[in-house]
Amino acid sequence: MTITALPEATRSPAAEITSTRRRRPPFSAWHLLLAPLAALFALPLLWLLITSVMSDAEINRFPPALWPSGLDLGGYRYVLGNAMFPRWLLNSVIVSGVAVASNLVFGALGGYAFARMRFRGSRLLLVLMLATMAVPFQLTMIPTFLVMKELGLIDTLGALIVPSLVTPFAVFLLRQFFLSLPRELEEAAWMDGCSRLRVLWSIVLPLARPALATVAVLTFLTTWNDLSWPLIAINHDTQYTLQLGLTTFQGQHHTRWSAVMAGNVITVLPVLLAFLAAQKTFIRSLASSGLKG
Numbered sequence: 473m474t475i476t477a478l479p480e481a482t483r484s485p486a487a488e489i490t491s492t493r494r495r496r497p498p499f500s501a502w503h504l505l506l507a508p509l510a511a512l513f514a515l516p517l518l519w520l521l522i523t524s525v526m527s528d529a530e531i532n533r534f535p536p537a538l539w540p541s542g543l544d545l546g547g548y549r550y551v552l553g554n555a556m557f558p559r560w561l562l563n564s565v566i567v568s569g570v571a572v573a574s575n576l577v578f579g580a581l582g583g584y585a586f587a588r589m590r591f592r593g594s595r596l597l598l599v600l601m602l603a604t605m606a607v608p609f610q611l612t613m614i615p616t617f618l619v620m621k622e623l624g625l626i627d628t629l630g631a632l633i634v635p636s637l638v639t640p641f642a643v644f645l646l647r648q649f650f651l652s653l654p655r656e657l658e659e660a661a662w663m664d665g666c667s668r669l670r671v672l673w674s675i676v677l678p679l680a681r682p683a684l685a686t687v688a689v690l691t692f693l694t695t696w697n698d699l700s701w702p703l704i705a706i707n708h709d710t711q712y713t714l715q716l717g718l719t720t721f722q723g724q725h726h727t728r729w730s731a732v733m734a735g736n737v738i739t740v741l742p743v744l745l746a747f748l749a750a751q752k753t754f755i756r757s758l759a760s761s762g763l764k765g
Contacts (some may be wrong), residue, residue, distance in 0.1 A: 517740070523547070524733035531729045535721060547730030548738075560717035564696060567629055571636040571695040572688050578638035579687055580680070582671050583646030590657070590683060598647075601640045602678060613704060620705060632713065633703040636695055642687045650676060650685035689750045693743055714739055 501574040523531060524547055526540045551557045580636040586598050616635055618628070653676065661671045677684065712720065718735050 474512060489640045511687070517744075520650075520733055520736055520740070524730065524737045526733075528728060531733075537634045544730065545732035547732075550728060550731040551734045556717060557714075557738075559710060560712050560714045561667070563629060563712065564714040565707050566690070567632045567636075568634050568695040574633075574637040574690045575639060575642040575664045575687055575691045576684055578686070579642030579646050580677060582638065582643040582673065583648075584650055584668075586643065586678060587590050587650035588655075588668075602644060605640050605644075607698065613701065617704060626705055627711060629711060632695075632698075632702055634640050636691075636703070639691065639694075642691065645687055646680065646683055653679055689746050692746055720729060723730070 498589075499594045521728075522540065525543050525545065526537065527546065530537045530540060550591060586594065620626050620631045620634065623634070625634060657675055657679075658671050661675055666674070693720075697715060698713070699715045699719065702713045703719075706712060709717070709720065718739055
C-alpha cells in the first residue's frame with residue numbers, strides 16, 4: 473500500500489501554522505547571549521557557596537581546591553555560635569523592616585498627594601524633593617550626624633532608622649504609578665462618600681501592589697547593604713548591623729576564611745531571595761510608572 477503526500481495546494485492553513493511552529497526554536501535568540509552572561513554573573517555566588525562548606529585547610533591550599541572533599545559546616549557553626557552574628561542579624565532585620573514599612577506608608581501618602589492633590593507650591597516642592605536625590609551622601613552625613621546627636625540617637629538603632637523613614641525615590645516612584653491609574657475609579661468612590669484616605673486604602677493601594685513591592689525591595693536592599701552610615705553612627709558592637717559586624721568580623725578572624733564565607737552567604741541570601749520573589753512585579757512597576765509624567 474503506497475501513501476502519497478498531499479500536494480502543497482491541498483494543505484490546510486492549520487497544518488501550515490503547525491509546521492511553522494514546529495520549526496521555530498523553543499527559546500528566544502537572546503537566550504543564547506543572556507544565558508552565558510547569567511552564568512558568568514552567577515559564578516561568584518557559586519564560588520562563595522562552595523567555599524563556605526570547605527575546611528580552612530582546603531581554602532588555604534595552593535593550588536586552590538575547586539570542589540570540597542566533603543561537606544564541612546564548621547564555618548557556619550563558628551559564625552552562629554561563637555560570634556555576635558545573631559545579634560547583628562537581628563539588628564539588620566529590625567532596621568530594614570522598619571525602613572520598608574515606613575517608606576511604604578509615607579511614600580504612599582506623599583506620592584498620592586503629589587499625584588492627585590494640587591496645592592500652592594506643590595510643583596516647587598516636588599522639584600526640590602527630587603533635587604535632593606542628586607545630593608551625594610558625603611555632603612549630608614555630617615549634618616545628619618549632628619541632628620542625630622541632638623536627638624540623642626547616636627550609637628542606637630534609632631540613628632539608622634530615622635534617616636531612612638522615607639526617601640524621595642519612594643515618593644516619586646509611587647507618584648508616577650498613581651498618575652498611570654485612571655481617575656474614574658477614584659471619582660466613583662468620591663461620589664459614594666469615601667474620603668481621600670479611604671480611596672487611597674481601598675482602591676488605589678490594591679492596584680499599586682507592583683509599585684509597592686518595588687519600593688519594598690529597593691528599600692530593603694539599600695538599608696540591608698548600607699555600611700557607610702552605620703560605620704559613622706554606631707560605636708558599640710551590640711548595635712552593629714550585619715554589614716558593619718561582618719566587616720569587623722573579617723578583620724578579627726581573617727584566617728578563618730570558612731567562617732568569613734559562611735557569614736557572607738547568610739548576608740547575601742535574604743537579598744537574593746527578596747529580588748527573586750519580586751522580580752516580576754519590579755519589572756511591571758517600572759514599565760507602568762513611566763506611562764505618564
